[in-house]
Amino acid sequence: NMKPVTWIPVVWSFICGAIASGAFGWQQIGEIKFWLAVLLTGPLATGTCQMLNDYFDRDLDEINEPNRPIPGGAISLKSATLLIALWSLLSVVVGWLVHPLIALYVVVGIINAHLYSANPIKLKKRLWAGNIIVAVSYLIIPWVAGEIAYRSDFSLHAITPSLIVATLYTIASTGIMIMND
Template identity: 80%
Template sequence: MSDSFLKKSSTNPQGNDARQEPSLNVRKVVAPGKRSAEHLPNIVLLIRFLKPVTWIPVIWSFLCGAVASGAFGWQDIIGIKFLLGMLLTGPLASGTCQMLNDYFDRDLDEINEPWRPIPGGEISLRNATILIATWSILSVVVGYLIHPLIALYVVIGIVNAHLYSANPIKLKKRLWAGNIIVAVSYLVIPWIAGEIAYNPEFTLQSLSPSLIVATLFTISSTGTMTINDFKSAEGDRQIGIRTLPVAFGDRKAAIIAAILINIGQLMAAAYMLMLDQPSFALIVTLLIIPQFYLQFSLVRSPKTMDVRYNAIAQNFLVAGMLVCALAIKNFRL
C-alpha cells in the first residue's frame, strides 16, 4: 500500500496548493486535543483497524468446532484447511466485522475512543470502504475454499455485522439484541463452520451436540459482551444507545452479566451429563468457580474491573468451551 492510501490528506490552511481528498470525509472533526498526534505507518494503521485482539474468540470457536467434529487431530493444526480456517476466522471475517463496526460507529467513537483510525483522521471513509469491500470478498472466497457452506456462513456473519452497527436497524441500540447477535457471530457460526470443515458427511442430527453447546455458551458470551459495554456507557447514553449499563445502571448490568455467564456454563455442564460425560461436566463446573469469585469485584466496581475481569475470567470460560468440544468428540467415538 502506498503511504497515501490509508492516511487522509493533510490540509494546510495557509497554502492554496494543499490537496484535499475530494470524496467522503469523517462527518465530524474531532477536537485537536483528542486526535492522534502520531502518524503511523500504513501497516500499523491497518492492524489497528482490524483489531487482532478480537480475532481470538472467533478462532477459538472454530477450533472447538473442529475438535467436536471427531475428525480433527492435533496434527491437523499444520494442515492447509486449518490454516485457511485461522485466516478466515481471524484477520479476514473478524477483521471485516471490526472495520464495519468502526465505520458505522465513527460518531460514537468520537466521544468514547477518538484515537481510533477513522475519528482520529488517519483513515478516510473512502479508503475504509475499499478495505471493507476487499476484505469481504476475500473472506467469502477463503470460506468457499474450505467448504461452500462456510462461504454462506461468512455472508451471514457480515450481514450480522451490518445489522449490529448500521442504521436504521442498529441492533446495538436495542438492549439485548446487539449482544446476542455478536455472541452468535463469535460462537455459533465459527463453531459450526469448524464442524463442517472436518465432517463432510454432517447432518442436522450430527451437528446437534455442537449446536446446543455453542448456543449455551452464546448465553455466557452475551454476558461478557455486556461487560464490554461499560467502557462506552457515556457515549452510548449521549446518543441514545440502550445497552444494559445505560438501561439498568452499572451495578445491575454487572449482576445480569454475571448471571448470564454462569447460567450458560452450568447448562453446558448439565448437557455434558446428558451425553454421559460426567468427568467433562465436572471440569466445566470447576472452571466456573474462579469466574464466580472474580464477579464479586466486578459487581462492586464495574467500570474499573471490566477489563481485568475479561482478561482473567474469560480464560476459564474458553477453556470450558474446549472441554465441551472434547466431550462431544468422546461422545461420538
C-alpha cells in the same frame, strides 16, 4: 481498528467445532485448510466486521476516540469503504476455499455486522439483541463452520449434540457481555 485480542474466541470456537466433528486432531494443525480457517476466523471475517463497526461509529468516534483511523483522518471514507469491500470479498473467497458452505456463513456474519452497527437497525443500541447477535456471530457461526470444515456426514442430526454445547457456550457468553455492559 482491528483488535486481535477479539479474534481469539472466534478462532477458538472454530477449533471447538472442528474437534466436535470427530475428524480433527493434531495432524490437521499442519494442513493448509486449518491455517486458512484461522486466517478467516481471525483477521479476515472478524476484522471485516470490526472495520464495519468503526465505519458506522465514525461520528461517535470523532467525539470519544478522535485518534482512531477514520475520525483522525488516517484513512478516508472512500479508502475505508474499499478496504471493507476488499476484506469482505477476501473473507468469502477464503471461506469458500475452506468449504463452500462456509462462504455462506461468512456472508451471514457480514450481514450480522451491518445489523449490529448500521442505522436504522443498529442492534448495538438494543442491549439484548446486540449482545445476542455478537455472541451468535463470534461463537455459533464459527463453531458450526469448524464442524462443516471437517465433518464428512454433515447434517443437523449429526451436529445436534455439538450445537447444544455451542448454544450453551453462547448463552453463557451473552450473559457475560450483558454483565460487562
